Amino acid sequence: MPAPEQFRLIFKHIDEPGYTNDLACYVRNGGYEVLKKSVARKPEELVDEVKKSGLRGRGGAGFPCGVKWTLLDRKSGKPIYLVVNADESEPGTFKDRYIIHNDPHQLIEGIMITCFANKVERAYIYIRGEFPEGARILEKAIAEARAANFCGPNILGTGYGCEIYVHRGAGAYICGEETGLIESIEGKRPYPRIKPPYFPAVLGLYQCPTIVNNVETLCHVKHIADRGGEAYSKIGTPNNTGTRILCVSGHVQRPGYYEFEVGKITMGQLLFEVCGGPLPGRTFKAVIPGGSSAKVLKFGERYKGKRKSGAEMVEYDWGLEDIPMDFDSLAMIGSMGGSGGVIVMDDSVSMVEALANINAFYSHESCGQCTPCREGSLWMKKITSRMVHGEARTEDGALLKSVADQIAGRTICAFGEACAWPTQSFIAKFGDEFKAYPEAKKAPRAAAAPELV
Amino acid sequence: MIQPASPDLITVNVDGKEIAVPKGTNMIEAARRVGVDVPHYCYHSKLSIVGNCRMCLVEMGMPAVDPASKAPVIDPATGKQRVNWSPRPTIACATNASPGLHICTTSPMVKECREGVMEFLLINHPLDCPICDQAGECKLQEQSTGYGRGYSRFIEQKNVKPKRTLLGPRVMLDDERCILCSRCIRFSKEVAKDDVLGFVDRGSYSTLTCYPGKKLENNYSLNTVDICPVGALTSTDFRFKMRVWFLKQTNSIDTETSVGVNTVVWSREGVVYRITPRENGSVNDTWMPDSGRTLYKQIREGGRLEAARVSGSVADLESAVKAAAALISGAKVAVVGSGRSSVEEQFLTRKLAARAGAEAYLVSRVGQGDNLLVSTDKNPNVRGALVTGLISELPKPSLGALGERIDSGSVTTVVSVGEDLLAAGLSASQLAKVSIVYLGTHDNATSGLAKVVIPTLTVFEKHGTFVNQQFRIQRFAKAVPGPSGSSDDLVVLSKLLSAAGGEALGADVGSLWPSIASEVPALSTMAYSNIPDTGLLLDSSPWSTLAFAEEATLHFKPAAAAPKEAPRG
Amino acid sequence: MNLQAETLRKIDEVIPHYPVKRSAALPLLHLVQEDQGFISNEAIEWIADRLEIQPINVYELVTFYPMFRQKPIGRRHIKVCRTLSCAIMGGYRTCAEFQKQFGTGLGEVSPDGEVTVEFVECLASCGTAPVVMIDDHLHEKVDAARARELSDKIKGEAKTANR
């Protein structure tokens, strides 16, 4: 079956020649019309639209956005904050940067509709420190929007006002975790908070109720407010509505960002057709489907079981190529859609070395607060680095798995899983390669094999 | 004593045992009440909860209810409500009791979690227990025996961190032993309000540090040593002096001020090695000032009185008492009692003063407090003097009134219970006009001028009680014997009393207490042995009009500022 | 502290963005580092004072966030992405090339004082791997050949600047 056409909702204008990131261009293309429409409605209606839309968060966890908003503690009398997660630091993910650089007003419009819907009067955009240009672009865009009365006091004459501020990070992946991010805005070390009791919806920024949403999620809000929740929910597939930006990197002919209806394209269509297949003379070996924390998938493996199709349960027997790129299917086969970052590795890559690279990332990024993640992530890194640069032992794979098993599910934040899942899945799927590594290492290195650690 | 109205109690289930606990009790404390120990490092009952060590992971379950009808789901096999166990372990320190909450601390999953955390904590640990000061008090050592696997799978290089850093004058840090629990940081920030400690770097390389150029030198710095669960923080004073398992522990009270901080005195073979705080949630929580920890040094300080003296010559106790009685009988006597004496001593002092027809004075010691555990009244027991009736109003800033009476010739003998009269404001020429009987532990100007000197004991060498600023009566006990030439204050005072023609009263707390109870209204319902380790609050209403010197400290608000509260037992 | 008037103006502007002063710690660190080139202890104390917090609170941040440095670096900062997508596309070779071009080790100041080469984690441009950030600017698809070109350009600019 040929791959479907891209459905460009968020990235409608992104590659358009002559499309610029200033207010004039945005307004020329119909910008801020949805905000104008929205502020004439009741905030509760907008929340309802988002609920009806079925929108799921695009930051990683895929949590239903409308549900998140309804969990807000609106009775506390405290101000409600919106924090925009523009930390985009999950390896393999590169969509938010393009939104920010090329279409910042789309994000600001989404933010303002979200703020109006939730009676938020102050929003912070937490942008990773590595995006200095992005931060400048956002600041300029906010100033433009403010001058045009799309944000700031008394927006469009409604009496409702809201300020947006840009807050820059400084090189820490853990600031993408929502409570670490909140601590970071509070000027502290970004140590994720224990939940309970510190659920952002109740005790978030400055101990006030807080919404944390990803950049892409908030852009979708604009389109939901535009089309209506019902109409939006017809895009994509049931429970996996709307469009999703897939970021493909690694060993494919045409890496890059692609926007499709969620669940309407399979992994095979994406990698072989849209991305042009493997590089000349190579074959695909493995793919990580949702940012580097997602469990790795192996080409050639099959996934069997039962799944819901409409009201009934049907059997499925999929090859990797057959997996629909949606939240539920990827979770069903034991991985996740995560942040939409698809990392492809071909037969030039040693799985031991790839894991060593990933482990180096996680041990560097662990905040160090809780014991299993702090000690386990560095231990796994030390083992894999030793395997590559020192003496590798056949039993190292088993040890790695056991260390990872002692982390996942026992930590303060989901970084514990993020750092354990790669190891667990690499060993589960490529265990033989780990066992054979001590021998394989003795052979001269293939010219194509990249250095990874 | 009046019990607090019982707060909302709820029933939880710990390893199959049901227990009623106040709402909001966390699972570690709830388990403690049924005798189940949940191992933990970062949790401390008096600090904020951060949940970082993950040692306290347990399994948690809630009674099952039908989602639609909210009716309990009954397990047909047992006839009881089914429990839905969470698939993931939960930290007990941050999980508060809610009705019907179940926790399980014995499952294979919990065992495995603890083994995992223990292994992780030890991989970068130097494992230098044989040379570590904390040995015997180290929770890591304890719990690795209890909950660890007992062997290491770690063959990589350990992290290298700074060793033997002086954080301040009294505290030494070994970063390689630190398990990053952040207790010391939280204590400094939350209790001592001296935010100088913090972590630098991140991940497994995180390192506890004092900001360069700053020192951990506040008067509470040693509490960080107490709460450090491992041997990362040690006291420079106690380091390597003595293995703790050799030491005897005796309950005592910090005599620095009227706060009445509860302490433990650690001693061996008559020698005190250290003083640490003892938990009292109504007084000092688990803290004490550094300044109170070295008070034991007075025991062996130079100037300790070694023998009784009469007119400068060594005498035995009996003849010294006789000589003193002679100076009292028929003379115009004044008694300078002490706010440092115990309730029992003050009671006998009052008796003696009454017998001698003497007016009793107390030396005032008002100074700087810190609004935490050092109050403005440097006497530990002014309220004891009020309660026993030794005095009826607060001591004047100086002994000026006594001085005038000496000058006018209406006082010819002064009995001082441990007070240096010169330091307390009397002049040398005034002292030259009277005969002085001095009971005390150390040489001073007054003992030099006294006709009769009788050596007595420090607080570490005797039993007794103090009444602190809250009117809480608290016991202290004898940790070490006194020096050979000295006698218990109570012995001396009761001998003096009967030698001066007074009644024969008990010369130790046990035999004296019945008399105290029968004569002192505020203590009438009590017996020495019945005073709990954390003390008893007395009815303070008879003294509610007095203007006490103290400002607010931890668990204490000056009466004027605070609305009147019923005393708590 | 000898901060430029413009930096001081920005500092005054950013603090009221937050209901709690401490929140301005990261913005102030960025501003001071842009002004001074690195974060000295004097800067830490100045910021702490400005935000009414303790120096340790600022020091904890400086050492947590890799973008803050406590020592000066070369005039240009070359940050090569080390993470998976870039590594499998040759990021390590790119990094080695920069080091060779300037005769410098990782994290050092090159002998000519011109650059500091560093590995950093994923720069969120994995689709155009390997990527490199030079100062504030992202360069995409930087293979060894492109690394040589960029190095030459930096060297050329240094000469012009020195003339």
Ligand SMILES: Cc1cc2nc3c(=O)[nH]c(=O)nc-3n(C[C@H](O)[C@H](O)[C@H](O)COP(=O)(O)O)c2cc1C
């Ligand atoms: C370790 C870790 C890193 C994360 N990094 C990011 C990130 O870079 N960007 C992001 O949007 N969400 C990230 N998340 C997810 C956020 O915690 C949060 O779920 C998300 O921002 C919510 O927004 P959404 O509901 O719109 O997806 C991360 C989570 C974890 C545990």
Ligand code: SF4
């Ligand atoms: S799981 Fe890792 S990143 Fe998350 S709080 Fe614990 S140590 Fe920090």
Ligand code: SF4
């Ligand atoms: S020094 Fe002790 S108390 Fe402080 S963080 Fe380390 S282990 Fe915890």
Ligand code: FES
């Ligand atoms: S005691 Fe440390 S996590 Fe609970």
Ligand code: FES
């Ligand atoms: S891996 Fe290099 S930019 Fe993402």
